[in-house]
Structure formats: structure tokens, C-alpha cells
Amino acid sequence: MKKFGQIIGLWGAMSFVLLMGCVDKFEADVSELPTEGLVIEGNIISDSTVVFHLNKKLPLTYSKENEDLYDTYLDVDAELYVHGSDGTSWVGHGLGEGQYQVRIGTLKPDVEYHLEVKHEGDVYLSEPQRPVETIEIENLTFSQPDLKGPVNIYLDSQEGSADGSRYYLWYFEEDWELRAEYVSAVLYNYEQDKVIRYDYPPVAQGWCYYGTDQIVLGSTESNVMNKIVGKSIHSIKNTDRRLSVLYSIRVYQRTLTRQEYEYYQERVKLNKEMGGLFTPLPSEFPTNITCSNSSRKVIGYVGCNMGVAQRQLYISTDEVAYVNKYDCKFGEAPEGTYREKYAAGFQICDDSFIWAKGECVDVTWLNADPLGRPDWWPNPYLYYPQEEADTH
Secondary structure, three states: OOOOEEEEEEEEEEEEHOOHHHHOOOOOOOOOOOOOOEEEEEEEEEOOEEEEEEEOOOOOOOOOOOOHHHHHOOOOEEEEEEEEEOEEEEEEEEEEOOEEEEEOOOOOOOOOEEEEEEEEEEEEOOOOOOOOOOOOEEEEEEEOOEEEEEEEEEEEEEEOOOOOOEEEEEEEEEEEEEOOOOOOOEEEEOOOEEEEEEEOOOOOEEEEEEEEOOOEEEOOOOOOOOOOOOEEEEEEOOHHHOOOOOOEEEEEEEEEHHHHHHHHHHHHHHHHHHOOOOOOOOOOOOOEEEOOOOOOOEEEEEEEHHHOOEEEEEEEEOOOOOOOOOOOOOOOOOOOHHHHHHOOEEEOOOOOOEEEEHHHHHHHHOOOOOOOOOOOOOOOOOOHHHHHHOOO
């Protein structure tokens, strides 16, 4: 398998801040619950800032046109705490729309932790549990067996201890660089209805980011080595612009208990096979949360981990068979005024006032940010003055 540069294994608070935002929220309908019910999801992670999601069940009378009911579904007014059996405690702070942020301190492996939610006079408690040890990601690699086919990304985990199977959840974030086919410092401004000459090409290079809500599950139940080898994490078509210059993927790995693994299995199954939001919820859906009021049922799961493993991989366009299917030609703009040409999807591509498709000249047409270069990105700004580039 090919590799680009150095494959980086990182630990850090930045990954934890993003933790819950990158795992897809539960989307099964809870209409089979009693009149009152709550959906709670989140994870207790050592030395991290995490976000717990609280949602009420959707009423049977809910419709997308009824915004008041939708706001009621999201607006969960609660008190939220994370407690340790050693007396430690951390308080949650509301972010709105049922989200509560908690700054978790250092967890101890021999201490049990649980979530407490107080809502409308009732108390919801997750099952106390010790933090699950973190298994590192050993390798993150890619291959393109068929040069006309997709680029596939694979993961190997480090070998777990011999005391039982391991269960995993993965999610990932993507960044990629885009460059315009035509580099122009002369551009038409639609709002001002005039041509502007810049000191440098302002929209010829840019960056995109995508934090996927897709999760991938895996286990070592049938693996004697108790190790994940060659797990398929992601696949990118060879015509995808992500591969046109430089692409980065950061994969996060969280080790699960068997019960939590079964919870996510059921959740993925519901979302994929049964239609998501308006799907009836099976009464046997696994959970580790209980309510002090037996008439109010709760679903969801709260995990507890010593950390989250992270690894990053770069893929350069020089290392794959990328196929550029976008046709960038001069002089294809229709007749008409400059405003009409621009409105039809075209932009000036050089100082001769020749027009080409906007996406061939301006990366913002491809939702890229010309000032969005990550601090850790290996490629520099190509066109901006150095003093400006250094400020971003």
C-alpha cells in the first residue's frame, strides 16, 4: 500500500473537543415510548470536553410544519452532572438545542463514573462503569488496486490484551486542498457589477473540511490475535476532487464495551434499514440509562473511556490515479452582459477578459475557503502575500 509523507499518530485535547460532534446523533423515532420519554447520548472521556445530546421524544402529532413542536423536541431544560465513585463531579453547561457541554478531568482506571440528568422532577442515571482502556491505531494506509476504481483507506489497530475481545467505533474528519484550473487576478464582481484587478489571485487556492457523522463499527470476536487488521474505513471515487491536490483524513478510534457495541449496532441498523427519524423503535433497544420514574422511559447510551486514539493520513494526487472529469475550456460563456455571464455560471479567467466556468477560476464555487488553510497543512499559500498568509 502506498503512503504519503509521515503518518501521524496524535493524542490531544483538540480531538476530544470534536468527539461528540462527529458521531451521528440517534435518528430513530421514539413514538413507541410512553407519553414522556428522553433520548440521552454522550461519552465520558478523560481529560476532554465532551457534549451530551438530550432530546425529548417526538409527539405522534409532530409535523415538519409545526416548528413549536420541533422546538419542544430539542429544547430540553435539564441539570447535568458527571460523577465518580471517588467523589469527583463535573457540571454540564447548556449550549442550546438539547446539548450540554462538560469539561471532564483526569479519570482513574479503578474508579466508576456515571452521568446524572435531572429533568422535570425526574432523575436519569447511566450505569456506573470504569473507563475502558484506549487501544492505539497502529497503521492507517490506502490503496487503489484498480487504477480506474476508488481509493480505499484501511486501518490496523494495535493488539489488545489477551483477556477478551475488543469492540471499536471509528469516525473521521476530512480536509483537502483545491486549486483553480485558471489562476487569475482579474475577476468580475457580481455585487458591484464591475471588473476588479487584484494584487494577487485571491480565489485560486482554497481548503475544504468535512466532519462526517458516519460511524464504522468493528470487533475482534473471531480474531485469535485480538487485533483489527485491514479494516475498511472510507472509500473515495477516483473522480472525486478531494484527490485533485492533497487530501487528509483523521480517523478517531474509541474502544467500546460489548453492551455499547451492541447499542451502536442496533442504532446503525435502524438508521440504515428502517428509515431513520420516523421509524418505530423496538422496545428491546439496548440502553444503560434508567429513570427514577418508571412511567418515563429513556433510551440512549453513555460510554466511558480513558481516551480516544487518533491517526492522520495524507494522500497526494501524485500517488493515485485521479481522473479530472471537469472540462475547463476558454470562451464557453453565453452572449450577454457581464452580469448575465456570471449568473450563467461563468467568470473571467485571465486579463484578456476571456470567460470560463466559474468552478475553473474560483474555488469558492466549490465551497472551498481561500483563507481556510489549517495551521498543520504541509502546502503553503501559493498566491497570498507572506505577511497576510502568516496571520491565518
